[in-house]
Amino acid sequence: MDAPTPLPPRLADWFAARGWRLHDHQAAMLARAGAPALLLVAPTGGGKTLAGFLPSLVELAADPRPRLHTLYVSPLKALTADIGRNLRAPVDEMGLPLRIEDRTGDTSQTARRRQRADPPHILLTTPESLALLLSYDDAPRMFAGLRRVVVDEIHALAESKRGDQLMLALARLERLAPGLRRVGLSATVEDPPALARFLARHPDACAVLQADPGPAPDIAMLDTTPPPWAGGGARHAIPAILEQIRAHRTTLVFHNTRAQAELFFHALWMANEDALPIAIHHGSLARDQRARVEAAMTAGKLRAVVCTGTLDLGIDWGDVDLVIQVGAPRNVKRLVQRIGRANHRYNAPSKALLVPANRFEVVECHAALAAVREGTLDGDPRGPGPRDVLCQHILATAAAGPFDADALFAEVTTAGPYATLPRAAFDACLDFVATGGYALRAYDRWQRLMQVGGRWQLRDPRAARTIRMNLGTIIDTETLPVRLKSSRGGAPLGEVEEAFATTLTPGDTFLIGGHVVRYESLREMVVEVTRQPGRDPRVAVFNGSKFATSTVLAQRILAMLQAPAWPDLPAHTADWLALQHKVSRLPAPDRLLVETFPHEGRHHLCVFGFAGRNGQQTLGLLLTKRMEEMGLAPLGFVATDYATLIWGLEAVADPAPLFDPDRLRDGLDQWLQGNAVMKRTFRAAAIVAGLIDRTTPGKRKSPRQATFSSDILYDTLRKYDPDHLLLDITREEAMRGLVDFGRIEEMLARVRGRIDHMALGRVSPLSAPLFLEPGRIPVHGAGRERLVEAAAERLMAEAGLS
């Protein structure tokens, strides 16, 4: 550890007045303040953020001249507001005349303009807002004096395209402010050097500082009545959870999806006889509502918050002394990071309870607990920076002003994720942005970018506005705002998926923000509702996070299932596994269990591949395609982290031929092209790369029949331009994330043809939960055509029209 650097008097006095001393890692950060890049890995509550800002405060104490000195980037708007508050207090107490402001999507237009003309000393922002700032022609002036960038929660950003976009932005900042220093702040991760390479300017070195991880967490399963066979609601655990909330000061109750959080909160509230102050917080709620919860939490007025991933990150929620994870954590690393949310006092163990929502999750939670105790972390190495993000970056660069292609390529390859980008790949992205990149060069007259004097610029400068409106890499499913109905435009409550909104008819009820509301009308693309207390709601289908159960966890589960008995598992779960053993068999690590059985007039096939949700989904696509070819008329499938359930009109007598690895692999490319997952992936890539605009809810100008689905573009490209850049990006994306064929390869290699086919007379204990899974994917084939025909005949007959 480096020798502590003496603090300037004002800062030293401030620490002394509180009886505090610098943590070792804070001192180390100060000692290395001049390094071009540094990564600090520290558990929550270790004074990580202060460690990030200390060098800035030291420098600004010595020289408080007005200029933008430090840029702080975090993944969450809420985090920037929180850091703003937490930094404000010490800065004021130290008597430093510094301006600290945040700049997010919520910042007013007036404040934005002022910030660009006269930036504060410390600007707190998000990757999207930074990309926007860099797309204006005054960016060079605004950022000219920038000395430091602090990237908070970099482990979270690095998991998505937001991180890639941010690293491209840092490469740009480095050119505007040469000598810029970068600091990354991360929670515990499995591969810190890889994260350091992601952060640093390529090929700069980046030291990793590891803070003391603190004592091992106190983590256990919550003792409850037996969980249900299936489902994710965990309502059975409500009395036990309320008991825990009563016994602690502040509890965070994490859920894996927004819909589950809503349902759970509603049920919890009904059972909350002591009227304990409990709130709900997730990304689909209106900003005002989230802000109210955040304020109440900071003020220590809440005993519990039911939340989702939006609270995963390092916001200071005051005195949290218990974290409850409802539902299986899917991933050991994320569980460890969530547990770290409890107890912000350094050197006190975090206290956490796991609540499995169904019997299978009991098994998964047990496996996760064992992994945490043994200090095993999981994670997959990330691939090179995605090209759709690069396309957007090139467009945004053009919006800021003319650029030179060679200079931009040199700049882009200093970003860690793009360090190995070939020039040809860059040129293809530039060509796509400029001309559409089509084999049929149809847009010579209407290019988006054109070369003038060797530099690229927008053909139509007005396009800059559209480019700015489409910045960002977060692609939500299309959502519509929900408001209370009122003549003056009622209070915003949050948003729901458009697909969900279109299924509503007036009078239907659903949950949002913990309230049951009644759907009244859809007006100008706003869902208008009235309050409807005390009625059983239909569920709002929010887009939840769909993290797959990690390979590490899946392997641990399979190993557990091999035990002759399960004395450590609750009796209800052990009995369930024993029943499965009796009527069928248990999945084994080196074998593949395939069950077939009839149910409700359809033939079913269930494959226990344990390849993670995305891998199992791909398996569903591949298998249904083969079944279609074999005339088995599959109608659809649903996948979980451990199994895929397929239903259709014909029975599968022998599933073994379906799993021939060569045929699965051969078919993958052709088969995948036409399916819904690829279309969804294509849509996301097309929005990020700037081919299609984001639809802003409530601002749709064109009438319905003037807009058409991105699926049509996908089909057209496949047919007429199969080598187009966007299809290539879509394939790469899909193989990496949603398709995850790697997990299937791994499963097939493990199984090597050892398939156990169990032809059963009815649903098996292990396959039963799949019938309640959301996210069913229809197969559009001969089976569906047969059903359409039958439905059409029936409807005509009922209407007396046939």
Next chain:
Amino acid sequence: MHPGMNAHAFTLSGARLRACASGALHWPERGLVVVSDLHLGRAERMARRGGPLLPPYETDDTLARLAADLAALRPAHVIALGDSFDDRRAAEGLSEPQRARLAALLDGRVWDWVEGNHDPGPLALPGTHRAEVRLGPLTFRHIARPDATAEVSGHYHPKARLALGAARVARACFLIDGARVILPAYGTYTGGLATEAEALAGLMAPDAIAVLTGTRAHAIPMPRRAARRPPTRRISP
């Protein structure tokens, strides 16, 4: 089987018509094929206006499907029922191969270009420009008139949604009642207006049917909002 050959047969004011799965309307006795809302040149128009550079293949795709239909149905007379081009400049902006392809389709046939809201006025193309066409008992125009009968029109791009248990399908469709038929949009880059929309619900009689297009033509009662619930979606056509 070619989608043009699979059809739902019906009668409008005595004319025996076929609503083809391809989206074309066929009147065998008159050797007539009607297609509506081709929206040729749509990608080019969007690019010209500074919009996104969409895959520039939709004109070729639409013409290829039309060529297949005409080859299968061998009509002597074709009516393009308006919005054949996304705008007038799109008609002028066709490439030489596209122009040749279109000319080959027109060759040896009577071809009427009925004008639509996207392409008013005569086009610099072979064929005859018309505000509307009358043939036997039927009138062919782009936008339906509420009080008209024996009328064939397009414009609305109707699409029908059908629930199959928990799943749903949405397909472009014909709408047919005793007074009129509304054709689906034939062009590749076209979206649809759900049959529940006020504009369509108000035009069609209570016993109207929808004929779904795709690989097969399926007739269903026109999907509507449940009774006594006023239509709530405001979408201007």
